[in-house]
Amino acid sequence: MADDIIAVKPEIAAKARVDAAKRDAMVAAEARDADAFWRSEMTRIAWMKEPTKIKAVDFTGDVSIKWFWDGELNASVSCLDRHLATRGDQVAIIWEGDDPNSDSKVTYRDLHARVCKLANAMRKLGVKKGDRVCIYLPMIVEAAVAMLACARVGAIHSIVFGGFSPDSLASRIQDSACSLLITADEGRRGGRKVPLKANADEALLACPSIRHVIVAKNTGGTVAMKDGRDHWWEALTAGEPDTCEPERMNAEDPLFILYTSGSTGKPKGVLHTTGGYMVWAAFTHDNVFDYRDGEIYWCTADVGWVTGHTYIVYGPLANGATTLMFEGVPSWPDNGRFWQVCAKHKVNIFYTAPTAIRALMRDGEAPVRKHDRSSIRILGSVGEPINPEAWLWYYRVVGDERCPIVDTWWQTETGGILISPLPGAVAQKPGSATLPLPGVKPAIVDGEGNILDGAAEGNLVILDSWPGQMRTIYGDHPRFAQTYFSTFPGKYFTGDGARRDADGYYWITGRVDDVINVAGHRMGTAEVESALVAHQSVAEAAVVGMPHDIKGQGIYAYVTLKAGVEPTEALRKELVAWVRKEIGPIATPDAIQWAPGLPKTRSGKIMRRILRKIAANETDGLGDTSTLADPGVVQELIENKVG
Ligand code: 6R9
Numbered sequence: 001m002a003d004d005i006i007a008v009k010p011e012i013a014a015k016a017r018v019d020a021a022k023r024d025a026m027v028a029a030e031a032r033d034a035d036a037f038w039r040s041e042m043t044r045i046a047w048m049k050e051p052t053k054i055k056a057v058d059f060t061g062d063v064s065i066k067w068f069w070d071g072e073l074n075a076s077v078s079c080l081d082r083h084l085a086t087r088g089d090q091v092a093i094i095w096e097g098d099d100p101n102s103d104s105k106v107t108y109r110d111l112h113a114r115v116c117k118l119a120n121a122m123r124k125l126g127v128k129k130g131d132r133v134c135i136y137l138p139m140i141v142e143a144a145v146a147m148l149a150c151a152r153v154g155a156i157h158s159i160v161f162g163g164f165s166p167d168s169l170a171s172r173i174q175d176s177a178c179s180l181l182i183t184a185d186e187g188r189r190g191g192r193k194v195p196l197k198a199n200a201d202e203a204l205l206a207c208p209s210i211r212h213v214i215v216a217k218n219t220g221g222t223v224a225m226k227d228g229r230d231h232w233w234e235a236l237t238a239g240e241p242d243t244c245e246p247e248r249m250n251a252e253d254p255l256f257i258l259y260t261s262g263s264t265g266k267p268k269g270v271l272h273t274t275g276g277y278m279v280w281a282a283f284t285h286d287n288v289f290d291y292r293d294g295e296i297y298w299c300t301a302d303v304g305w306v307t308g309h310t311y312i313v314y315g316p317l318a319n320g321a322t323t324l325m326f327e328g329v330p331s332w333p334d335n336g337r338f339w340q341v342c343a344k345h346k347v348n349i350f351y352t353a354p355t356a357i358r359a360l361m362r363d364g365e366a367p368v369r370k371h372d373r374s375s376i377r378i379l380g381s382v383g384e385p386i387n388p389e390a391w392l393w394y395y396r397v398v399g400d401e402r403c404p405i406v407d408t409w410w411q412t413e414t415g416g417i418l419i420s421p422l423p424g425a426v427a428q429k430p431g432s433a434t435l436p437l438p439g440v441k442p443a444i445v446d447g448e449g450n451i452l453d454g455a456a457e458g459n460l461v462i463l464d465s466w467p468g469q470m471r472t473i474y475g476d477h478p479r480f481a482q483t484y485f486s487t488f489p490g491k492y493f494t495g496d497g498a499r500r501d502a503d504g505y506y507w508i509t510g511r512v513d514d515v516i517n518v519a520g521h522r523m524g525t526a527e528v529e530s531a532l533v534a535h536q537s538v539a540e541a542a543v544v545g546m547p548h549d550i551k552g553q554g555i556y557a558y559v560t561l562k563a564g565v566e567p568t569e570a571l572r573k574e575l576v577a578w579v580r581k582e583i584g585p586i587a588t589p590d591a592i593q594w595a596p597g598l599p600k601t602r603s604g605k606i607m608r609r610i611l612r613k614i615a616a617n618e619t620d621g622l623g624d625t626s627t628l629a630d631p632g633v634v635q636e637l638i639e640n641k642v643g
Pocket of ligand 1: 260305306307381382383384385386407408409410411412413433494495496508510517520521522
């Protein structure tokens with residue numbers, strides 16, 4: 001079943017702007033003269049000064065990546081100003097609230113005015129080009145306004161997902177020394193309130209760099225306001241003009257930082273710059289979703305993740321699209337919510353994550369069939385490998401076997417989609433992200449870095465740069481070179497494993513490093529471990545991913561308690577709550593196993609390979625355990641496996 005081929009339907013190919021021949025022509029044009037190809041693609045966005053230099057990249061040594069590097073632009077102009085003459089009255093953002101009775105529409109003209117007012121107010125607070133601004137907002141229009149206002153004044157935004165704890169928020173603010181925080185009184189999700197301002201107040205006790213806080217009124221809940229530091233958004237911006245001179249930015253000036261988990265305890269500040277990122281966002285949004293003027297496009301991600309950055313805000317707005325922002329969750333008030341929203345707003349392109357599809361699949365077809373989905377033309381998937389069963393259900397039930405599915409592989413680091421079918425050009429195979437986009441050069445290497453030809457399985461690397469690639473880790477360029485370019489020198493290492501079949505199709509097999517993918521969200525095992533050992537009762541902890549029906553992977557923690565501490569059910573619950581408080585609900589451990597000892601090599605390294613197998617119930621093939629210091633530990637852990 002997994003190797004089924006679903007050919008592009010002739011009626012779809014006939015209407016698609018990119019059919020197989022056009023895609024071949026793009027690939028050939030890029031191969032023939034990459035500079036000329038990108039010189040023509042870069043006109044998708046608005047430049048104040050057109051670049052003459054296209055690309056200067058070195059993946060060796062210190063690693064340096066530059067695109068369009070003598071060009072000047074402002075990202076907010078591409079997303080707003082240049083649309084005013086042609087589509088000022090078109091809806092830019094449809095906002096759909098958590099409460100099914102609340103929604104609103106913002107035109108390009110309104111959005112431009114709101115962005116300018118905030119940008120003016122930010123300048124008055126002293127925010128300048130290059131300053132870092134932290135955004136900690138729910139999925140409300142203000143999130144997009146705040147991003148674009150930062151871009152307008154040349155400030156670098158760093159969005160922290162609203163589900164992160166005060167501690168996680170504080171460490172991200174500290175790492176990039178943000179001077180302004182933009183937040184809201186409270187968020188709403190699935191009928192519950194999220195105390196954003198209260199969390200922020202707690203975080204800010206440890207953040208001396210923050211001089212001002214702008215607070216959007218969302219629920220109207222009571223919050224503390226600190227004199228001189230905290231300002232209500234509405235009052236602050238009310239008297240500001242609705243135009244604002246955009247800052248001239250070099251193409252390589254930073255646009256944003258977004259923190260993501262890696263194999264070490266400390267999240268990395270992935271830095272994207274302006275020109276290349278914007279070209280990549282516009283190029284991929286247009287080609288992968290085959291976006292047509294006037295269509296309604298809905299990406300269900302949160303702006304706290306990279307998918308929300310590129311495919312709710314920058315890509316769609318650069319292309320003059322109508323983008324839908326959803327505050328709620330798929331299961332509230334009931335599990336038909338996604339489809340109810342699709343019917344209500346006549347959504348044409350729908351982009352979500354496999355974890356949501358699997359959760360909805362469990363509830364059967366009725367909640368889907370109840371709603372009219374005839375407006376939907378293209379379906380997308382992102383965030384983790386989609387299993388063929390979920391893919392086929394999405395195709396058959398949600399898309400009525402009419403709509404192509406674009407399974408889009410990419411990462412925070414890549415800025416936008418790298419491997420995906422183009423819907424009118426590439427036949428799909430359920431579970432495969434299929435082929436690289438024009439200009440993307442993936443390869444599979446073995447453990448020694450040898451490039452494998454033909455059908456092969458190994459580590460996924462990218463051999464050359466593309467405009468949307470991250471440029472550095474904020475404040476730590478050596479770590480950037482070390483993390484991504486030292487495992488296989490001269491190649492960008494994705495951290496993912498992949499298989500390529502005889503047709504050249506890529507099948508992503510999941511992370512090969514110590515990152516686990518929980519419901520499409522990256523979580524470093526080391527982050528969860530350091531949260532656990534920060535608890536007074538814990539001596540040692542080892543965290544691995546375990547297979548999970550809905551979330552793809554769950555968090556499995558082995559915990560060794562300090563001498564004399566009793567392993568009780570109450571303590572187990574306390575540790576789960578502790579991790580949620582330390583990192584946020586997305587890091588909630590699914591299982592905690594008391595481990596009197598952990599399997600270690602004689603040099604003291606925890607053998608995670610063994611712990612992963614025990615958590616996955618794959619204890620038949622534990623492999624070589626001869627290097628273990630105390631083989632008895634393993635038997636003990638197998639016998640007491642949880643769940
Ligand atoms: C966009 C995003 C990146 C990691 C990536 C990989 C996994 C994302 C995928 C996929 C298989 C897909 N991933 N899309 N795996 N098929 N279509 O999710 O960014 O949060 O940085 O996560 O997600 O493991 O390395 P990010």
